[in-house]
Amino acid sequence: MKIAIVCYPTFGGSGVVATELGLALAEKGHEVHFITYRQPVRLELLSKNIHFHQVDVPEYPLFHFQPYELALSSKLVDMVKLHQIELLHVHYAIPHAYAGYMAKQMLAAESIQIPMVTTLHGTDITLVGNHPFYKPAVTFSINNSDIVTSVSQSLKEDTLNLFDIQKEIYVVPNFIDIPKKVSSVSKCQREFMAKEDEKIITHVSNLRPVKRVPDVIEVFKRIQEKIASKLIIVGDGPDREHCEALVSKLNLNEKVVFLGNSNEVDKILCFSDLFILPSQKESFGLAALEAMASGVPVISSNAGGLPEVNIDGESGFLSPVGDVESMAKNALKILASEETLNSYKKRAIEVAMKFDTHKIVPQYVALYEKALTEVSK
Numbered sequence: 001m002k003i004a005i006v007c008y009p010t011f012g013g014s015g016v017v018a019t020e021l022g023l024a025l026a027e028k029g030h031e032v033h034f035i036t037y038r039q040p041v042r043l044e045l046l047s048k049n050i051h052f053h054q055v056d057v058p059e060y061p062l063f064h065f066q067p068y069e070l071a072l073s074s075k076l077v078d079m080v081k082l083h084q085i086e087l088l089h090v091h092y093a094i095p096h097a098y099a100g101y102m103a104k105q106m107l108a109a110e111s112i113q114i115p116m117v118t119t120l121h122g123t124d125i126t127l128v129g130n131h132p133f134y135k136p137a138v139t140f141s142i143n144n145s146d147i148v149t150s151v152s153q154s155l156k157e158d159t160l161n162l163f164d165i166q167k168e169i170y171v172v173p174n175f176i177d178i179p180k181k182v183s184s185v186s187k188c189q190r191e192f193m194a195k196e197d198e199k200i201i202t203h204v205s206n207l208r209p210v211k212r213v214p215d216v217i218e219v220f221k222r223i224q225e226k227i228a229s230k231l232i233i234v235g236d237g238p239d240r241e242h243c244e245a246l247v248s249k250l251n252l253n254e255k256v257v258f259l260g261n262s263n264e265v266d267k268i269l270c271f272s273d274l275f276i277l278p279s280q281k282e283s284f285g286l287a288a289l290e291a292m293a294s295g296v297p298v299i300s301s302n303a304g305g306l307p308e309v310n311i312d313g314e315s316g317f318l319s320p321v322g323d324v325e326s327m328a329k330n331a332l333k334i335l336a337s338e339e340t341l342n343s344y345k346k347r348a349i350e351v352a353m354k355f356d357t358h359k360i361v362p363q364y365v366a367l368y369e370k371a372l373t374e375v376s377k
Contacts, residue, residue, distance in 0.1 A: 001025075001030045001031070001086055001087060001368060001372075002030070002031045002033070002083060002084060002085045002086045002087070003022075003025060003030055003031070003032050003033070003085065003086070003087050003088075003089055003368065004032075004033045004034075004035050004076065004079060004080065004085045004087070004088050004089065005018055005021065005022045005032060005033070005034050005035070005089050005090075005091070006034075006035050006036060006072070006076070006088065006089070006090040006091065006096045006099070006100065007019070007034070007036055007040065007090075007091040007092070007096070008036065008091070008092065009034075009036045009037065009038040009039060009040040009043075010040075013121065013122075013174065013284065013286035013287070014091045014092060014119075014121035014122075015040055015091075016286060017091070017121075017151070017174045017175070017286065018040070018089075018091040018119075019034070019040040019043050020175070020176070020177065020357070021089075021175075021361065021364060022034060022043070022050065023043075023050070024177065024357050024361045025361065025364075025365075026047060026049035026050045027049075028361075028365075029049065030049065031049050031051075031083075032049060032050050032051070033051045033052075033053060033079060033083060033085060034050070034051065034052045034053070035052075035053045035055060035072070035075055035076060035079055036054070036055060037054065037055045037056075037057070037068070038054065039052050039054070040052075051083075053075065053079050055068070055071050055072050055075045056071065057071045058071075068095060068099075069095045069098055069099045069102070070099075070102075072095065072096070072099040072103075073099040073100070073102040073103040073106065074103075074106075076088065076099065076100065076103035077103050077106045077107055080103070080107060080112065080114060081107075081110075081112070085114070086114065086372065087114060087115050087116075087117065087368055087371060087372060088100050088103070088104070088114060088115070088116040088117065089116075089117045089119070089364075089368075090116060090117070090118050090119070090145075091118075091119045091121060092119075092120075092121060093118060093120060093125065093138045093141045093142055094134055094137055094138055094141060096118075097116070097118040097141035097142065097144075097145055098137055098140075098141045100116045100118070100141075100145075101116065101140075101141055101144050101145075104116055113375050113376070114375070115146040115147070115371035115372060115374070115375040116145050116146050116147075116371075117145065117146065117147040117148075117149065117364075117367060117368065117371055118141065118142060118145035118147070118148050118149070119148075119149045119150070119151065119172070120142070120148065120149070120150040120151070120155055120156075120159060120169075120283075121151055121155075121283060121284075122151070122155060122281070122282075122283025122284070122304075125138070125155060125158055125159050125162065125163075125283075135162075135163070138163065139163045139164055139165070142159070142163065142165055142167060143165065143166045143167055145167065146371045146374065146375060147170065147367050147368075147370065147371045148165075148167045148168070148169045148170070149169065149170045149171070149172045149364075149367065150169050150170075150171055150172075150283075151171075151172070151173055151174050151283055151284040151305065152171065152173060152283055152284045152304065152305030152308050152309075153171050153305070153308060154283065154304045154305040154307075154308065155283040155284070155304065155305060156169045156171055158283075158304075170363075170367060172360060172363045172364060172367070173284065173308070173309075173355055173360060174284045174286045174289060174355065174360075175289075175355045175356065175357050175359070175360035175361065176289055176290060176293045176352065176355060176356065176357065177356070177357040177358075178293045178349075178352060178353060178355075178356045178357070179356075188267070188270040188271040189267070189271065190270075190271035193230060193232060193257070193268075193271060194229075194230040194271075195228070197228050198228045198229050198230050199223075199227055199228065199229040199230075199273040199274065199335055200229065200230050200232060200271055200272050200273050200274075201220055201223060201229055201230070201231045201232070201272070201273065201274045201275075201276060201331075202231075202232045202233075202234065202268060202269065202272040202274070202275050202276070202291070202296070203216045203231070203232070203233050203234070203235075203275070203276050203277065204234040204235055204265055204268075204275075204287045204290075204291075205234075205235045205237070205277070205279075205287060206235050206236070206237040207233075207235050207236055207237030207238065207239045207240050207243065208237050208238060208239060209238070209239055209280070210279060210280045210281050211237075211239070211277075211278075211279050211280075212278045212279060212280055212301075212321070212322070213233065213239050213243050214239070214242070214243060214246055215276075215278040215322065215324050215327070216231070216233070216276045216278060217231070217243060217246050217247060217250065217252070217256065218324040218328075219276055219278070219299065219324050219327045219328045219331060220252070220255075220256070220276070221250055221252065222324070222325070222328035222331075222332075223274075223328055223331050223332060223335070224252075224255055226332055227332065227335050229255070229273075229335075230255055230256070230257065231252075231255060231256045231257070232256075232257050232259060232268060232272070233256065233257070233258050233259065234259045234260075234261075234262050234265060234268060235259075235260070235261060235262075236260045236261050240258065243258075244258060265290065266290075266294065269290065269291055269294035269296055270294060272291070272294070272296045273296070273335065273341060274296065274297060274298075274299060274331055274334060274335060275287075275288065275291035275292075275296045275297070275298045275299070275316075276298075276299045276300070276327065276331070277291075277298060277299070277300040277301070277306070277310075278299075278300065278301045278319075278321070278322075278324070278327060279300070279301055279303050279304075279306070279321075280301070280303060280321055281303050281304050282300075282301070282303050282304040282305060282306050283304050283305050284304075284305040284306075284308075284309060285300065285304075285305055285306045285309045285310065288300055288306065288309050288310050288316075289309050289352055289355055291348070292309075292310070292315050292316075292348040292349065292351055292352035293348075293349065293352040293355075295345040295346070295348055295349050296345065296348060297315060297316040297334050297341075297344035297345060297347075297348045298310045298315055298316035298317075298348065299316055299317055299319070299327050299330055299331045299334075300316065300317075300318060300319075301318065301319060301320065301321045301322075302318040302319065302320060302321070303321050306318065309355070310351075311351050314347050314348075314350075314351055315344070315347055315348040315350075315351040315352070316330075316334070316344065316348065317330035317331075317333070317334070
C-alpha cells in the first residue's frame with residue numbers, strides 16, 4: 001500500500017506513535033509518505049519506503065493567522081496525485097481530519113477516490129475539540145472519515161459522550177517496538193546521574209498543567225525522605241519555571257535534574273528505577289508504556305486510559321488524581337527492597353508486551369484494507 005501519514009512532528013505522544021507506525025509499515029514493505037510542516041522528531045532516517053513532504057504556508061498580509069489547513073489540504077492533493085497514494089491516515093481530528101476531508105473532496109472532483117483513516121489521540125477531543133468554536137468541525141470531520149480509531153477505550157467513551165458520532169470507533173492502542181527498544185541501549189551509564197546508593201525516579205512530559213508536574217515533585221520529596229534518590233524531569237513546557245521554583249522552595253536543588261527535551265529518553269529510562277505520571281487527564285499514557293517497556297514500574301493517576309496501560313499492583317500502582325500521599329506510599333512499597341523492585345520491573349515488561357508493535361500494527365493494516373475495500377465499492 002501507498003499510505004500518507006499526517007501528524008504533528010513534535011515530541012507529543014500522537015506524533016511519536018504516528019512516526020513509529022510509519023516506520024513499522026515501511027519495514028513491512030508499504031510505501032509511507034509523511035506530510036507535515038516539519039520532519040517528525042523520531043523520523044531520523046529516510047529510506048526507499050519512507051518519504052517526507054513539508055507543508056509550507058506562504059505568508060499573506062491579508063491573513064491575521066496563516067491558513068495551515070488550506071496549505072495542508074492542497075499539499076495532500078498534490079502528493080496523492082504525484083505519488084499515487086492510496087490512503088490517508090490522519091492523526092488528530094483537527095486540523096488534520098478537517099484538511100483531509102477537503103483534500104478528499106478536491107480529489108473526488110477529479111474522479112480520484114481515496115479513503116481516510118482518522119486516529120483520535122486525546123486533546124483533539126477532550127480539550128480543543130470540545131470547545132464550542134470547534135465542536136461542529138470536529139463532529140463533521142469524525143463523521144466524514146472512512147475509518148475512525150481511538151487510542152483507548154476511555155477516549156472512545158469520551159468521544160461518544162461529547163459528540164454526536166455516527167461512525168463506529170475502533171480502539172487501537174498505542175504501541176512500542178519493545179525488542180528494539182530494549183536492544184537500543186547497550187550501556188546505561190547510571191553513574192552519570194546518581195550515586196550508587198541512590199534510586200532514580202523519572203518523569204517525562206511536555207510540562208503542561210494537565211501533567212501535574214508539581215505532584216511529581218511532591219511525591220519525590222516524600223520518597224527521598226525515606227530512600228536516597230534523584231529525580232530526573234525530561235521535557236519542557238509552560239510549567240517548567242513554576243516547577244523549578246518549587247524545587248528551590250523545597251530545598252531539592254541537589255536532588256532534581258531538569259533535562260529539557262531529549263531524544264535520549266531510552267537511555268534515561270534504562271537507568272531509571274521508578275516512573276511517575278500523575279496526570280489530570282491522559283487519553284492513553286504513552287510515556288508510562290515506554291517506561292514499562294524499559295522495565296520501569298509506574299506510579300500514576302487513574303485518569304483516562306492509564307488504567308488500561310498501567311495495571312494496578314502489576315506494572316505499578318494507580319492513585320486518584322492529586323493524591324500525592326497515596327502515590328508516595330505506593331512508590332515506597334515498590335522501592336522497599338531490591339527483590340521487590342526487580343519483581344515489579346519484570347512485571348512491567350510483561351504488561352507492556354501486550355502493546356508490542358507486532359501485535360498492534362496488524363490491526364491498523366486490517367483497517368486500511370477495510371477502508372480500501374469499502375471506497376472501491
